[in-house]
Amino acid sequence: RSLSTAARSSLKIGLIPADGIGKEVIPAARQAIEALGSDIPKPEFVDLPAGWETFTKTGVALPQETVDILRSDCDCALFGSVSSPSRKVVGYSSPIVALRKELDLYANIRPVTSVSLQVGEKPAVDLIVVRENTECLYVKQETSTVGEHGKEARATRLITERASRRIGRMAFELAQARPRKHLTIIHKSNVLSITDGLFRETVRGVPSLPELDGKFNEVTIAEQLVDSAVYRLFREPEVFDVMVAPNLYGDIISDAAAALVGSLGLIPSVNAGDNFVMGEPVHGSAPDIEGKGIANPLASIRSAALMLRHLGYTNGANRLDEAVDAVIREGTTLTPDLKGTSSTQEVLEAVLKRL
Amino acid sequence: RSLSTAARSSLKIGLIPADGIGKEVIPAARQAIEALGSDIPKPEFVDLPAGWETFTKTGVALPQETVDILRSDCDCALFGSVSSPSRKVVGYSSPIVALRKELDLYANIRPVTSVSLQVGEKPAVDLIVVRENTECLYVKQETSTVGEHGKEARATRLITERASRRIGRMAFELAQARPRKHLTIIHKSNVLSITDGLFRETVRGVPSLPELDGKFNEVTIAEQLVDSAVYRLFREPEVFDVMVAPNLYGDIISDAAAALVGSLGLIPSVNAGDNFVMGEPVHGSAPDIEGKGIANPLASIRSAALMLRHLGYTNGANRLDEAVDAVIREGTTLTPDLKGTSSTQEVLEAVLKRL
Ligand SMILES: CC(C)[C@H](C(=O)O)[C@@H](O)C(=O)O
Numbered sequence: 001r002s003l004s005t006a007a008r009s010s011l012k013i014g015l016i017p018a019d020g021i022g023k024e025v026i027p028a029a030r031q032a033i034e035a036l037g038s039d040i041p042k043p044e045f046v047d048l049p050a051g052w053e054t055f056t057k058t059g060v061a062l063p064q065e066t067v068d069i070l071r072s073d074c075d076c077a078l079f080g081s082v083s084s085p086s087r088k089v090v091g092y093s094s095p096i097v098a099l100r101k102e103l104d105l106y107a108n109i110r111p112v113t114s115v116s117l118q119v120g121e122k123p124a125v126d127l128i129v130v131r132e133n134t135e136c137l138y139v140k141q142e143t144s145t146v147g148e149h150g151k152e153a154r155a156t157r158l159i160t161e162r163a164s165r166r167i168g169r170m171a172f173e174l175a176q177a178r179p180r181k182h183l184t185i186i187h188k189s190n191v192l193s194i195t196d197g198l199f200r201e202t203v204r205g206v207p208s209l210p211e212l213d214g215k216f217n218e219v220t221i222a223e224q225l226v227d228s229a230v231y232r233l234f235r236e237p238e239v240f241d242v243m244v245a246p247n248l249y250g251d252i253i254s255d256a257a258a259a260l261v262g263s264l265g266l267i268p269s270v271n272a273g274d275n276f277v278m279g280e281p282v283h284g285s286a287p288d289i290e291g292k293g294i295a296n297p298l299a300s301i302r303s304a305a306l307m308l309r310h311l312g313y314t315n316g317a318n319r320l321d322e323a324v325d326a327v328i329r330e331g332t333t334l335t336p337d338l339k340g341t342s343s344t345q346e347v348l349e350a351v352l353k354r355l
Numbered sequence: 356r357s358l359s360t361a362a363r364s365s366l367k368i369g370l371i372p373a374d375g376i377g378k379e380v381i382p383a384a385r386q387a388i389e390a391l392g393s394d395i396p397k398p399e400f401v402d403l404p405a406g407w408e409t410f411t412k413t414g415v416a417l418p419q420e421t422v423d424i425l426r427s428d429c430d431c432a433l434f435g436s437v438s439s440p441s442r443k444v445v446g447y448s449s450p451i452v453a454l455r456k457e458l459d460l461y462a463n464i465r466p467v468t469s470v471s472l473q474v475g476e477k478p479a480v481d482l483i484v485v486r487e488n489t490e491c492l493y494v495k496q497e498t499s500t501v502g503e504h505g506k507e508a509r510a511t512r513l514i515t516e517r518a519s520r521r522i523g524r525m526a527f528e529l530a531q532a533r534p535r536k537h538l539t540i541i542h543k544s545n546v547l548s549i550t551d552g553l554f555r556e557t558v559r560g561v562p563s564l565p566e567l568d569g570k571f572n573e574v575t576i577a578e579q580l581v582d583s584a585v586y587r588l589f590r591e592p593e594v595f596d597v598m599v600a601p602n603l604y605g606d607i608i609s610d611a612a613a614a615l616v617g618s619l620g621l622i623p624s625v626n627a628g629d630n631f632v633m634g635e636p637v638h639g640s641a642p643d644i645e646g647k648g649i650a651n652p653l654a655s656i657r658s659a660a661l662m663l664r665h666l667g668y669t670n671g672a673n674r675l676d677e678a679v680d681a682v683i684r685e686g687t688t689l690t691p692d693l694k695g696t697s698s699t700q701e702v703l704e705a706v707l708k709r710l
């Protein structure tokens with residue numbers, strides 16, 4: 001299986017709802033995809049387990065079979081959200097972090113765009129966070145010792161030239177395709193001069209890679225320390241177009257950006273590698289509203305759209321996005337996170353009606 | 356010299372304006388302190404060099420003499436802000452990070468409070484970020500190697516029980532002294548289960564320390580993952596009272612909180628240890644407005660107030676804070692960061708008039 005759309009007669013999509021509201025929003029996204037008809041190859045879905053609940057039942061948070069089926073059988077996937085134990089549990093570790101690594105989904109792409117009141121109007125917030133997805137503190141190399149004054153724990157933060165270059169390249173591609181063609185590199189090299197210094201220099205060096213042949217010459221480059229980037233996101237989000245960041249900063253910055261557009265329940269992402277793409281809403285498992293049927297399905301539907309766009313199904317992706325935007329713009333059928341009173345099902349139906 | 360106010364006939368204050376607008380706002384804070392008269396012991400100031408400019412002249416960013424004089428001669432200090440080179444420069448490393456470590460100023464306390472329109476009214480944002488100031492990624496243990504696919508850089512993130520306990524204790528003290536008595540522990544232990552797990556458990560364990568004798572039993576404890584903490588800060592800042600965080604998260608979160616109250620130019624901090632306290636505005640050196648005479652001096656004046664409060668000079672601290680609040684409330688003499696047109700000097704004079 002490959003990312004090329006060429007010879008596909010069907011589209012095999014792995015569904016990993018995982019925990020909490022993931023189990024409510026992923027089925028909604030599935031229905032939205034099914035409603036696309038001939039804009040995409042006939043979708044086939046395969047349900048795959050992972051998550052905290054899976055761990056409590058089987059002792060494994062990410063079954064090997066889930067990884068194997070995704071790898072060998074699926075064209076793409078949709079992931080829901082994971083709950084985490086409130087205390088450290090031996091043997092448990094986040095299945096989403098593991099999946100990103102196992103499938104080498106090295107980029108987490110998170111577009112944050114507000115819906116303008118009128119169709120065609122410029123949105124107030126319109127940016128993409130491109131987050132490196134495989135290293136930084138997420139390598140999870142942690143040790144603990146007992147020193148003179150008690151316990152001491154250490155974690156390794158890894159930044160490599162290779163990972164920085166490929167995420168940089170992805171970010172330049174995305175910037176190049178946008179009207180403003182502007183890329184901001186997020187780092188903290190005033191403190192982490194070696195690791196963040198490597199990230200910054202490597203990303204900066206991408207446009208001069210000989211094989212790119214000047215392709216990104218038009219993209220303007222800016223830099224922002226992560227702390228002041230969060231500050232500026234709140235104060236003047238319009239300065240940003242595409243932001244590229246090491247893993248942890250990207251995690252934080254995309255949540256900050258999400259706050260600007262009203263609800264985490266609106267923000268989609270894809271985890272993308274060279275051979276696979278997996279949609280994933282940015283929100284978490286939301287234990288407080290789990291099972292109530294009021295989770296916002298729009299982030300998952302938008303994640304499905306992003307995933308389809310990444311695979312080359314632009315029409316299908318556009319139709320999903322336009323339907324979601326129309327529902328938001330209309331403003332009468334929204335879940336409580338957007339101050340509405342509708343259920344997941346009602347919002348889904350409003351979307352389906354517009355497809 | 357000690358932190359006790361007891362037998363002081365004069366108050367010796369080290370001034371380290373460092374770079375950029377630090378050189379404009381620290382002298383303003385000095386004048387505000389001088390105007391306090393008998394509310395504090397006679398202040399004596401000693402100017403001390405540090406920073407990027409010092410480095411370019413002398414090859415050292417933090418001269419040993421500066422550290423020695425602070426240690427042996429000063430009761431407290433005010434630090435301005437540092438510029439950093441735009442590229443890694445061999446031998447240069449941030450003097451503020453070094454100073455915090457040299458003087459063991461293990462807590463960075465950053466109150467973020469909006470000024471209510473009317474005196475006595477409840478402010479919309481009223482929280483304190485208590486940031487651990489000596490470890491996490493700020494230990495600056497970084498290495499670089501060349502692997503099969505190019506350069507690989509690693510940084511160590513250190514979290515110790517000792518540092519987590521003392522910062523936790525400081526945070527509980529601050530929470531205990533506030534009406535809501537609520538403490539939120541910021542971490543990312545869903546990814547960093549060992550390092551952030553240690554931070555979280557150690558802070559949680561503070562109230563049960565036998566020597567505290569139940570002192571903090573009334574303080575309620577909450578937790579928030581750092582990414583969602585930034586999100587919630589934007590969406591519902593009123594949920595937070597005191598927030599305690601490892602170094603880097605604290606850095607980011609305090610900038611996020613600062614954005615809520617209009618300008619970084621308003622946010623003070625102190626770097627506090629058991630034997631020394633150093634005020635420091637949260638803003639940076641602002642090279643874009645350096646030398647224009649329009650930097651906001653209020654963060655520095657508030658930092659002076661915090662420093663004096665920490666030393667026990669409550670009256671002097673209150674007078675500074677009330678004068679600053681009055682100037683903000685009046686709204687006619689403000690620097691451009693607050694959409695005003697006044698200069699540093701005019702804002703300072705407005706404060707002095709109210710002292
Ligand atoms: C659940 C957690 C491990 C994850 C992360 O930190 O990557 C989440 O916050 C996200 O942003 O996808």
Ligand SMILES: CC(C)[C@H](C(=O)O)[C@@H](O)C(=O)O
Binds near residue numbers: 227
């Ligand atoms: C200048 C920089 C090293 C510093 C930090 O990260 O601590 C600054 O951002 C701060 O918050 O005081």
